[in-house]
Amino acid sequence: MINFPVLVLNQSYEPLNVCRVRRAVVLVQGGKAEMLENGTGFIHSTSLDFPVPSVIRLAYMIKRPRPQRKLTRLEIFHRDHFTCQYCGKQTNQLTLDHVIPRYRGGEHLWENVVSACIPCNRHKAGRTPAEAGMRLLHPPALPRGDRFFYIPYRYRQTQSQWQKYLPQ
Template identity: 45%
Template sequence: MGQVLVLNASYEPLNITTWRRAMVMMLKGKAEGLEHDPNHCVRADLLVPTVIRLRQFVRVPFRQLPLTRRNLFQRDNHCCQYCGSRSDQLSIDHVIPRSRGGSDTWENVTTACLRCNVRKGNRTPQEANMPLRRVPRRPLSSLSFEATRQIHSGRRSEWAKYVIGA
């Protein structure tokens, strides 16, 4: 058993909750189960959901994901964007160095291992002949981070049709 993807009435992902909370929402009639785990049941006639949809639309104000070290590493999958290593010693690299007017924005920062960061130094990736594996972009939301990670790990493949970019 585990986590459950919660969708708005419009099938837009809202959050991830526990299976117990999802069951309570379903029993109260606030949500309906769309996908279920065939290996786990609460009773003989009641399967544990993996995806639920709210019956009433919930208006959620748009909030951009803040640029933090944790969010940046999660966006880049804890992987150096120059060499692809998954070293424990990851750092933040500015694509256009701050000394050259580069800013602290999602589009200008990336994850790099210490070796690549030192090698690149005060140059752009083109000048250092170190192409980026992925162009840095602002992520959609923290929910898409977690949901995409669960989908790609193989634990929640049934979430893929509900999460954009998975």
């Protein structure tokens, strides 16, 4: 029971990480966190019976640097599943395409860079997709993993009390 997982929320209620009951109890008893949900059962110690926490919220704000993924060719290819974003062909022979060409003011950002196969890149050349009569499969965006703390899937399945605190 002391090793059961506990969801730790920032003061802002944003999920931060998962710890063990042992650690969560220390935080709550030390006034560093409050218990939002208790699981089942009690921890018995010599002086008191303490409910087993399931979700706690820190009493202070943890400033967490957002893990920023570097914008590299390989990261873009991975985000796009090695698929040309114009014709849908999956290939290792990919190039980076700036949707709005750089010399036309297009920026080197996740939202303006896509994977393109060599024929599509040649066909598009220095034009916008509309000018070239081409359509993107998906609007390019920051990779998903950068947005939220990742909760292991097994916890999503088993920890019903966590659901309302987790992004969908």
